[in-house]
Amino acid sequence: MTDSLKIALAQINPTVGDVDGNAAKLLVARAEAAKQGADLVVPGELVISGYPPEDLVLKPAFQEACEAATARIAAATADGGPAVLITTPWREDGSLHNAALLADQGRIQARRFKVDLPNYGVFDEKRVFRAGPMPGPIMFRGVRLGVPICEDIWTPDVPECLIESGAEILVVPNGSPYESDKQDQRINLAVARVTETGLPLVYVNQVGGQDELVFDGGSFVIGVDKRLNAMLPSFREDLAVTDWRRGNDGKWICVEGPLSKPADGLVAIYHAMMLGLRDYVDKNRFPGVILGLSGGIDSALTAAVAVDALGPERVRGVRFPSPYSSEHSLVDAEETGRLLGMRVDTVPIEPAMQAFDHMLRRLYNDRAPDTTEENIQARVRGVAIMALSNKLGHMVLTTGNKSEMSVGYATLYGDMCGGYSVLKDVYKMTVFALARWRNQHFPEGARGPDGRAVPERSITKPPSAELKPGQLDEDSLPPYEKLDDILKCLIEQEMAPGEIAARGHDMATIERVQRMLYLAEYKRRQAPPGVKISRRAFGRDRRYPITNAFRPKS
Numbered sequence: 001m002t003d004s005l006k007i008a009l010a011q012i013n014p015t016v017g018d019v020d021g022n023a024a025k026l027l028v029a030r031a032e033a034a035k036q037g038a039d040l041v042v043p044g045e046l047v048i049s050g051y052p053p054e055d056l057v058l059k060p061a062f063q064e065a066c067e068a069a070t071a072r073i074a075a076a077t078a079d080g081g082p083a084v085l086i087t088t089p090w091r092e093d094g095s096l097h098n099a100a101l102l103a104d105q106g107r108i109q110a111r112r113f114k115v116d117l118p119n120y121g122v123f124d125e126k127r128v129f130r131a132g133p134m135p136g137p138i139m140f141r142g143v144r145l146g147v148p149i150c151e152d153i154w155t156p157d158v159p160e161c162l163i164e165s166g167a168e169i170l171v172v173p174n175g176s177p178y179e180s181d182k183q184d185q186r187i188n189l190a191v192a193r194v195t196e197t198g199l200p201l202v203y204v205n206q207v208g209g210q211d212e213l214v215f216d217g218g219s220f221v222i223g224v225d226k227r228l229n230a231m232l233p234s235f236r237e238d239l240a241v242t243d244w245r246r247g248n249d250g251k252w253i254c255v256e257g258p259l260s261k262p263a264d265g266l267v268a269i270y271h272a273m274m275l276g277l278r279d280y281v282d283k284n285r286f287p288g289v290i291l292g293l294s295g296g297i298d299s300a301l302t303a304a305v306a307v308d309a310l311g312p313e314r315v316r317g318v319r320f321p322s323p324y325s326s327e328h329s330l331v332d333a334e335e336t337g338r339l340l341g342m343r344v345d346t347v348p349i350e351p352a353m354q355a356f357d358h359m360l361r362r363l364y365n366d367r368a369p370d371t372t373e374e375n376i377q378a379r380v381r382g383v384a385i386m387a388l389s390n391k392l393g394h395m396v397l398t399t400g401n402k403s404e405m406s407v408g409y410a411t412l413y414g415d416m417c418g419g420y421s422v423l424k425d426v427y428k429m430t431v432f433a434l435a436r437w438r439n440q441h442f443p444e445g446a447r448g449p450d451g452r453a454v455p456e457r458s459i460t461k462p463p464s465a466e467l468k469p470g471q472l473d474e475d476s477l478p479p480y481e482k483l484d485d486i487l488k489c490l491i492e493q494e495m496a497p498g499e500i501a502a503r504g505h506d507m508a509t510i511e512r513v514q515r516m517l518y519l520a521e522y523k524r525r526q527a528p529p530g531v532k533i534s535r536r537a538f539g540r541d542r543r544y545p546i547t548n549a550f551r552p553k554s
């Protein structure tokens with residue numbers, strides 16, 4: 001029976017579908033862990049396939065590729081170095097499982113399958129995997145390791161089974177996506193499992209962006225005393241070897257490990273946006289991004305995140321002035337480019353506006369100008385920026401925020417044109433807060449300039465789409481302070497109008513916002529993906545019918 005153990009927490013950024021690349025990352029982590037004397041390397045969930053693999057995992061050729069990579073890693077452990085907990089899709093007895101396989105001494109020594117398959121929010125694992133049986137511990141070099149996988153520790157059942165069958169340490173691979181304040185929830189959950197089982201818990205989370213999801217890392221160890229014994233950084237890859245000793249009472253104690261400070265609040269949101277955009281662009285092999293710069297707060301913040309994520313040389317801005325564009329907006333858009341060190345071009349759209357008016361005037365039958373002409377401006381800009389994207393190869397970023405997308409304050413095939421939306425899950429008031437934060441702080445790992453990134457006037461002036469003379473957002477929408485609170489109640493909390501009214505909002509405004517929210521579903525179905533920030537983002541988190549006659553009244 002051994003009295004010491006070194007467990008390496010491998011916080012890896014995999015790419016879904018890049019089986020060979022992901023396996024190589026795990027082997028690099030193993031090599032580094034070997035230099036530090038590790039006995040076992042533990043990555044996040046489904047590191048070989050990338051997480052979540054969705055229906056890709058159902059392809060037999062993909063399953064075979066994962067199994068071949070697993071065999072190569074297992075063979076590598078014949079060198080006498082550290083064992084590896086390989087997390088991968090695995091076929092057994094005609095079923096496909098979300099698995100953790102212990103590879104040591106050149107072969108697979110044990111297999112454990114995820115029991116509790118999540119089927120809510122962004123997760124639909126029951127669609128592709130078969131649940132495994134209740135697991136017992138894995139004997140590893142004289143230590144009985146319990147290996148629940150991610151969701152298996154969100155309820156007491158699997159950990160309870162493991163303690164009853166003799167587990168001594170809980171080792172948990174995770175694919176837990178970022179959302180605001182989730183790290184506290186994870187730690188509280190881990191503490192609950194430690195309290196119930198009396199066992200220390202190793203929590204290894206993946207890091208990186210995958211479509212709309214961002215995985216924030218922040219892997220940690222909770223000791224039997226329910227204290228935090230180790231924590232890895234948020235939003236970046238890392239490897240840390242934790243040193244374990246068996247105490248006089250037989251309990252395992254983590255005696256050494258790093259203690260990084262977790263990112264939270266606006267810091268975490270900004271880093272999530274940076275990482276989500278960077279990985280979406282890089283993993284899909286775009287040379288860079290291009291976006292329209294209006295001089296407003298949304299495009300300015302989007303540009304700042306893009307430059308911080310990719311560097312100014314990979315970000316291009318375009319001003320699309322119309323006859324209604326104010327001089328200060330043109331100046332503010334130019335100032336955004338100067339502050340960020342990015343290229344800004346100018347393409348006036350009045351000739352295209354006149355062309356459409358000439359083409360359609362006869363069919364308008366002398367009807368007065370209305371939102372039709374406003375939407376044409378947005379759509380002209382959409383056509384122009386998509387043309388530049390096609391010609392230059394840069395992906396278009398949309399700049400709309402969650403407040404606007406919630407109520408349909410965006411033009412389909414206009415300002416909604418694009419491949420990715422940085423602010424898709426960020427409410428307008430948070431946009432303002434993030435811009436102020438960025439002007440006062442330089443994010444760790446940012447590739448943009450230090451100092452002010454967003455023009456002060458873009459933050460302080462009243463928001464406007466500038467599609468007609470004197471236009472302001474509040475002509476069409478409630479003040480954003482009120483709008484955002486009502487929307488959070490309707491979307492994140494599913495509150496009835498009467499409950500929202502108790503917070504001080506008038507019923508007419510609540511019902512108006514609710515009506516706009518439901519009517520805009522068809523637009524959101526056609527919107528690009530964007531970084532998930534809140535507990536309930538549009539898309540996989542919130543799936544509402546487009547044809548929907550239900551309107552809660554109280």
